[in-house]
Amino acid sequence: MFEILSKQIITDRVKRIDVKAPKIAQTAKPGQFVLVMPDDKTMRVSLPIAEVNLIKESITLIFCEDSPSLDRLGNLWIGDSLSAVIGPLGMPEAIVKESKVACVGYGIGIAAIMFLCRELRKNDNKVIGIIGGKTGKDIILEPQMRLTCQKIFLMTEDGTAGRKGYVTQALEEVVQNEKASLVYVAGPIEIIEEILIVARAQAVKTKVIIEPLTIDGMGICGTGQICVDGADTCVALDGPIFEAEKLDLENLRQKMNNFTK
Amino acid sequence: MRQPNIPVQTPAKRVKNFHEVELGFSKRQAMEEARRCPQCTNPKCVAGCPLGVDIPGFIRSIREGDFLRALQKVRENNNLAGFCGRLCSAPCEQACILNEEKNVQAIGIRALERFAFDHGQSKVRQIFNAESTNQTNKKVAVVGSGPAGLVVAAQLAEDGHAVTVFETFEKSGGFLNYGVPEFRLPKKVLDNEIDYVKSLGVEIKNLSFIGRTHSIEELFSSGYNAIVLTTGAGIPKPCGLSRQEASGVYFAQEFLMRVNFAGGHLILRPAEPFALGEKVVVLGCGELAVDSARVAVRFGKNVMVVHSSTEEDMKVSQEQKQQAKEEGVRFEILAEPVELCVDEQNHVKGIKCLRLDFADAGEKGEWKLIPVKDSEFIIEADTVILAGESKVNSYIAKLTQGLKVDSQERFYRKKDQAQTSAKNIFAAGAAALGPANFIEVLSDSKNVSNQIDLFLRRDGE
Ligand SMILES: Cc1cc2nc3c(=O)[nH]c(=O)nc-3n(C[C@H](O)[C@H](O)[C@H](O)COP(=O)(O)OP(=O)(O)OC[C@H]3O[C@@H](n4cnc5c(N)ncnc54)[C@H](O)[C@@H]3O)c2cc1C
Ligand code: SF4
Numbered sequence: 001m002f003e004i005l006s007k008q009i010i011t012d013r014v015k016r017i018d019v020k021a022p023k024i025a026q027t028a029k030p031g032q033f034v035l036v037m038p039d040d041k042t043m044r045v046s047l048p049i050a051e052v053n054l055i056k057e058s059i060t061l062i063f064c065e066d067s068p069s070l071d072r073l074g075n076l077w078i079g080d081s082l083s084a085v086i087g088p089l090g091m092p093e094a095i096v097k098e099s100k101v102a103c104v105g106y107g108i109g110i111a112a113i114m115f116l117c118r119e120l121r122k123n124d125n126k127v128i129g130i131i132g133g134k135t136g137k138d139i140i141l142e143p144q145m146r147l148t149c150q151k152i153f154l155m156t157e158d159g160t161a162g163r164k165g166y167v168t169q170a171l172e173e174v175v176q177n178e179k180a181s182l183v184y185v186a187g188p189i190e191i192i193e194e195i196l197i198v199a200r201a202q203a204v205k206t207k208v209i210i211e212p213l214t215i216d217g218m219g220i221c222g223t224g225q226i227c228v229d230g231a232d233t234c235v236a237l238d239g240p241i242f243e244a245e246k247l248d249l250e251n252l253r254q255k256m257n258n259f260t261k
Numbered sequence: 262m263r264q265p266n267i268p269v270q271t272p273a274k275r276v277k278n279f280h281e282v283e284l285g286f287s288k289r290q291a292m293e294e295a296r297r298c299p300q301c302t303n304p305k306c307v308a309g310c311p312l313g314v315d316i317p318g319f320i321r322s323i324r325e326g327d328f329l330r331a332l333q334k335v336r337e338n339n340n341l342a343g344f345c346g347r348l349c350s351a352p353c354e355q356a357c358i359l360n361e362e363k364n365v366q367a368i369g370i371r372a373l374e375r376f377a378f379d380h381g382q383s384k385v386r387q388i389f390n391a392e393s394t395n396q397t398n399k400k401v402a403v404v405g406s407g408p409a410g411l412v413v414a415a416q417l418a419e420d421g422h423a424v425t426v427f428e429t430f431e432k433s434g435g436f437l438n439y440g441v442p443e444f445r446l447p448k449k450v451l452d453n454e455i456d457y458v459k460s461l462g463v464e465i466k467n468l469s470f471i472g473r474t475h476s477i478e479e480l481f482s483s484g485y486n487a488i489v490l491t492t493g494a495g496i497p498k499p500c501g502l503s504r505q506e507a508s509g510v511y512f513a514q515e516f517l518m519r520v521n522f523a524g525g526h527l528i529l530r531p532a533e534p535f536a537l538g539e540k541v542v543v544l545g546c547g548e549l550a551v552d553s554a555r556v557a558v559r560f561g562k563n564v565m566v567v568h569s570s571t572e573e574d575m576k577v578s579q580e581q582k583q584q585a586k587e588e589g590v591r592f593e594i595l596a597e598p599v600e601l602c603v604d605e606q607n608h609v610k611g612i613k614c615l616r617l618d619f620a621d622a623g624e625k626g627e628w629k630l631i632p633v634k635d636s637e638f639i640i641e642a643d644t645v646i647l648a649g650e651s652k653v654n655s656y657i658a659k660l661t662q663g664l665k666v667d668s669q670e671r672f673y674r675k676k677d678q679a680q681t682s683a684k685n686i687f688a689a690g691a692a693a694l695g696p697a698n699f700i701e702v703l704s705d706s707k708n709v710s711n712q713i714d715l716f717l718r719r720d721g722e
Contacts, residue, residue: 084431222497222512254506
C-alpha cells in the first residue's frame with residue numbers, strides 16, 4: 001500500500017510524488033488534505049492533495065523539504081512505500097457553478113489550488129490562474145495550470161519567469177478586467193495578507209486556503225485551533241478553506257509563524 | 262492510595278529514561294501479598310470494583326501459583342487487565358475490609374492484577390478462534406480504539422458478533438497510545454492487550470477516520486447492524502487566557518502525542534520533537550498535566566505545575582503526584598493564571614497569576630476559593646503547556662443526520678440507555694460520559710456492550 005509510483009525533483013528541496021492510494025483517489029474532494037507518515041519513526045505531516053489520478057488510483061503530493069518528516073519523505077524513491085497515508089481529511093469545498101473565479105497560488109501554495117482549479121473548471125466556471133513566486137524556480141505545476149485554467153498569469157518578483165511583479169498586481173487586473181466574483185488564495189501568510197488587502201479594496205469575495213496545522217487530523221492535538229468568526233475552530237476539521245472576512249488575521253499569522261512541523 | 266512496597270526505579274535513575282517507573286511485584290512479594298487476603302465470603306472489594314472482578318478468586322489463583330488461571334479469572338469480568346493493573350484508580354482497594362483495621366494496609370489488588378497480567382500473559386498463546394465469532398450473523402462497527410472501543414469490541418466478539426473497530430491513527434489504544442507516557446504504560450503492554458482483543462476475533466481497521474474517510478451511512482450500507490461511537494474526549498478546550506497563540510505555548514495533547522510517537526528512544530536524540538524551553542510551566546490539575554510535567558522533567562527541564570485547586574482536589578492519584586514530586590516537578594497550588602505574558606517577538610515569557618484563598622465573602626458560612634486582593638504575581642516560563650479541560654470528539658454528529666449531542670457536546674443518550682438519538686447508533690466511554698477516568702469508561706462500556714448484545718439478539722436489523 002501507498003507505493004510511490006513516480007517522483008519528480010522540482011528543485012533541490014521541492015519534490016513531487018505520486019502515491020498509490022485507491023480509496024483516497026476515489027473519494028478526495030478539492031480542499032481536502034492527507035496526513036502522511038514516510039516511515040513508522042517519522043511524525044505525521046499534513047499535505048494538500050495536489051491532484052488525483054483515477055486510472056492509476058494515485059494522489060499527487062508536492063512538498064518542500066522544510067521539516068524532518070518532509071525531508072524523510074523527499075528521500076523515498078519510486079517503488080518505496082509510505083508507512084501511512086490518512087485521508088482524505090478536511091472539509092470538502094462546495095464548488096460554485098458558472099462564475100468567474102480567480103485562483104491565486106504562491107510558491108508551494110500552487111499545489112493547494114491545483115485540484116480546486118480542475119473542479120471549478122469541470123463545473124463550468126471561468127478559471128483564471130494567478131501563480132507566482134520569488135523566482136522562476138519557485139513556480140510549480142505551470143503546465144498543468146496552463147491546461148486547467150482558461151487564463152493564466154505568471155508573476156515572479158525577479159522576472160525570471162513570466163512577468164516581473166507581484167501576484168497582487170495580477171489580481172487587481174483580473175478583478176477589474178475580468179470581473180472575477182470569487183478569489184481563492186493559497187500561499188505564505190504574508191502573501192495571503194497582501195492579497196486580502198487588494199481583494200478588500202476591490203470588494204470581491206475571497207476564500208483562503210490555510211495550511212492544515214495538525215498532526216492527527218481530528219483536532220486532538222489542538223495545533224490547528226484558530227479563531228473564525230469569533231469562535232474557536234479547528235483548521236483540520238472545518239477547514240482548510242475559510243472565508244477571508246471571518247478570519248482573525250493577527251491570530252492566524254501567529255499560528256502560522258509558530259507551527260513547526 | 263500508596264500501593265504496598267512495590268519496587269520502583271529510583272527518582273535519580275528514572276528521570277533519565279522512559280522505562281516503566283513501577284516495576285511490579287516480584288513473585289515472592291505477590292505471593293506474600295496474596296496470602297494477606299482474608300478471602301472474605303462477602304467481599305466488599307468486589308462490590309467496590311465497577312467491573313465486578315472476582316478479586317478473591319484471582320488472588321487465590323496467585324496464592325496457588327497458577328498465574329495463567331489468575332489472569333483468566335480477571336478477564337472473566339475485565340478484558341483489559343493489563344491496563345487496569347497499571348492505571349485503574351482501584352476503588353476496590355478503598356472498599357477492602359482491611360481498611361477498617363488499625364495499622365493494616367488494604368490489599369494491593371491493583372498491583373496483584375498487574376502481576377497476574379504480566380506473569381499470566383506470557384503463558385497465553387493468542388490464537389484467533391474463527392469459529393467462536395460471528396455466530397449471530399450480526400455485524401458491529403466500533404468507532405475508536407481507545408479503552409472503551411476495545412472493551413466494547415472484545416465483549417461483543419465474545420458474545421458471538423462480528424466486530425470491526427475503525428481507528429484514525431495507525432496504532433490502536435486511544436489515549437493510552439498517544440497520551441499516557443511510556444513510563445506509566447509500556448507500549449509492549451498496550452500491544453499485548455490489543456493482540457488479545459484481536460485474538461477474540463475483532464478486526465481493527467486503522468487509518469479510518471469515520472466521518473471523513475468513511476461516513477456513517479457508508480458503514481450501514483456495508484451491512485453493519487449497529488455502530489458504537491467510542492471516540493473519546495480528547496479535544497482540548499481553549500484555555501481562555503489571552504495570547505494563547507503566542508509561540509512557546511502548546512496543548513498537552515500535542516506535546517504528549519509527539520513524545521509518545523517518537524517513543525522512549527527519543528530521549529537519546531539531541532533534537533526534541535519541538536522546541537522546549539528551560540523553564541516549563543504546565544497549566545492544569547489532572548493526569549494530562551502531571552503526565553506532561555513528568556515527561557518534561559525527563560528532558561532535563563525545570564518544571565512547575567500551576568493550578569487553582571488545593572492539592573487534595575487535584576484529579577490525579579496520590580502515587581502519580583508523589584512520583585512527580587520525587588522526580589523534581591514543583592507544584593504551585595492555589596494560583597489562578599490570568600494572563601500569558603509575552604516578549605517583543607511574541608514568545609511566552611511568563612504567566613500572571615492571582616493567589617487564591619478560602620474566604621467566606623457573604624459571611625454565610627460558605628467558604629470558597631477567591632482571589633486574594635493585590636496578590637498578583639508572575640511565574641517565569643519559556644514554554645507553557647496547556648493541560649486544562651477537554652471535550653468529546655463529537656465531530657461525527659455534525660456530519661450525521663439525527664445524531665445529537667448534549668450541551669457539553671457529548672453524544673446524547675437517553676438516561677441509562679446506550680442508544681444515541683440516531684437509529685442503531687450507540688455511544689460508550691468518554692464520548693458519552695465526557696472526560697472520565699479509566700474505570701468509569703470501562704464500566705460504562707461494559708454496560709453498553711450488554712445492551713447492544715440484547716439489541717442485536719432481539720431485533721438489530
Ligand atoms: C495523559 C493522560 C493520562 C491518563 N491517565 C489516567 C490514569 O492514570 N487513570 C485513569 O483512570 N485514567 C487516565 N486517563 C483517562 C483515560 O485515558 C480515559 O478515560 C480513556 O482513555 C478514555 O477512553 P475512550 O476509549 O473513551 O477514549 P480515547 O482513549 O480518547 O479513545 C478514542 C479513540 O477514538 C479515535 N477516534 C476519535 N474520533 C474518531 C473517528 N471519527 N473515527 C475513528 N476513530 C476516531 C481516537 O483516535 C482515539 O484513538 C488519562 C488520560 C490522559 C490524557
Ligand atoms: S479493575 Fe480496578 S477496581 Fe476492579 S479489581 Fe481491578 S484495580 Fe480494582
